Amino acid sequence: MLKASVKARYATETEKEAATGGATVTFNAGDFKLRASMTDATVINGPSLNGLSLAVEKPNSFIFDYNVPKNDIKFQFMNSINVLEKPLNLKYTRSRGEDKTTLDGTLVFDSANKLSVSHKLGSGGCKLKYSYVHGGLTTFEPSYDIKEDSWDFAVSHKVYGIDVCKATYQTPSRNLGLHWSRSSKLGGSFKVSASMCLDDDELKLPKLTAETSWDFDL
Numbered sequence: 001m002l003k004a005s006v007k008a009r010y011a012t013e014t015e016k017e018a019a020t021g022g023a024t025v026t027f028n029a030g031d032f033k034l035r036a037s038m039t040d041a042t043v044i045n046g047p048s049l050n051g052l053s054l055a056v057e058k059p060n061s062f063i064f065d066y067n068v069p070k071n072d073i074k075f076q077f078m079n080s081i082n083v084l085e086k087p088l089n090l091k092y093t094r095s096r097g098e099d100k101t102t103l104d105g106t107l108v109f110d111s112a113n114k115l116s117v118s119h120k121l122g123s124g125g126c127k128l129k130y131s132y133v134h135g136g137l138t139t140f141e142p143s144y145d146i147k148e149d150s151w152d153f154a155v156s157h158k159v160y161g162i163d164v165c166k167a168t169y170q171t172p173s174r175n176l177g178l179h180w181s182r183s184s185k186l187g188g189s190f191k192v193s194a195s196m197c198l199d200d201d202e203l204k205l206p207k208l209t210a211e212t213s214w215d216f217d218l
Helices: none
Strands: 002-012 019-031 030-038 054-057 064-065 074-083 084-095 100-108 113-120 127-134 138-145 149-157 163-170 177-185 188-197 207-217
Touching: none
Parallel strands: none
Antiparallel strands: 002 019, 002 207, 019 030, 030 054, 054 064, 064 074, 074 084, 084 100, 100 113, 113 127, 127 138, 138 149, 149 163, 163 177, 177 188, 188 207
16 A cells, blocks of 8 residues: 655744655555655755655564665664563664664553663763653653763643643753644644743743644555
8 A cells, every 4th residue: 555644844943934844655565664755855946856765664673764865874673572571672773874873772561661771872871761651641751861960851641532732841951842742544643842941041932843744545
């Protein structure tokens, strides 16, 4: 089956605003998914390779992503093992262009509790995140960066099953974020975000971002 999605994004800051768009086409080939993505830079001022990327994915196994204009390859390998009868989800990510390798692991204790660890090779540190879901609706996610000795916090709540309200706070930058998202098969998906830095000497208008997407079966 051939599937397509169209995305649009609008962002505003204090002195500038920008609108971007993109499209993705996915084709199921047996156990694999073939995906082609493009941005508005691909078609503005005539067809070009700008913003074009190609990917091959086997769900829960691997993803190969090729950025055409940058000639850059990014790949991920995923696996899951049992530790003390608890699933441990592992992911290895390598980006050739950024020369970055990341190892991620998530230990799922039960449907409400899981612990995640992320380590960038050569960084000398790692990030820990604990996720707790209360009553199936509210999620608390504190995270700690060992190298930077800093905390980040996030809390989200589901409303009517399709809406999610989320608040985030990053202690190093003192950045506060508020997000509202909706995922619907009939009306598409959207996300509205507002963020502001509480460390500024003068109170500034928050940065606003709006994203929307529609999925189609072709």
